[in-house]
Amino acid sequence: MRLLLRVLAPLLGLALAVVGLAIVVETVTLWVAPASSPLIVPWPSWRTAIEGLTWQSGVVRGVAIGVGVVGLLVLLLGLVARRHDVYLADPVPEVTVTTSPRSLARAVGHEVRSHEDVVSASVVATTKRITVKASTLDPADTVRDAVRARVDELLGRLPLARRPRVAVSVTTTKGVK
Known part of the structure; x- marks a missing residue:
């Protein structure tokens, strides 16, 4: 928009x-x-x-x-078309802290890509939802759980005022490991 x-x-x-x-x-x-x-x-x-x-x-x-x-x-x-900021917990009542959905997606993407079994990943974030699509050479079920745990841990560390829902999908790619 x-x-x-x-x-x-x-x-x-x-x-x-x-x-x-x-x-x-x-x-x-x-x-x-x-x-x-x-x-x-x-x-x-x-x-x-x-x-x-x-x-x-x-x-x-x-x-x-x-x-x-x-x-x-x-x-x-x-x-x-207005900007949809992601609100963070306010340090004091007089200060409002926000970040962009793109920055949140970048942080989550960096965390997901740092997982050793993830070959590639794309992340889309909004104020209400984070969608992670990752590829791996290993079985998708085990990597999906690990990626979800990493994303949940990252969201726990961030001072988000409202925690978005997380959707993680992992596909197994063919390749030489």
Whole structure:
């Protein structure tokens, strides 16, 4: 979602800048050479079409509803895309300590990869859940228990305000040991 906002924000800004530039160009053209106006936007024909509309017109209400819906979608997108911090235990009441889910995933991944039987691992962390996917050359069941124990031990050492659920899956890969 944050990626979508990072793409959407410059595009909306660019669109507003183009509209603003078109207004400036049309205004200057009308002041300097009224006979050659309009230059880009056919505003005289638009003005005659809009003159007959009132606030009770269906077109005006439809446009207002459409703008409102798009505005609500952008607002919801912004609220959903906010940063979801992982809260740590506060050392004192006046201080709030947080970390990012990426940092938590990095710490868990480092701990999992340090296990001697783990060949590779990927970790995804959110505020509510940590998902560990590891590969091993040994039987997956024994390594899964050891990896889960390591992750639980690490989460016990971290001063997390709320402990996330942990899901560990281990697959056995073929290879020379």
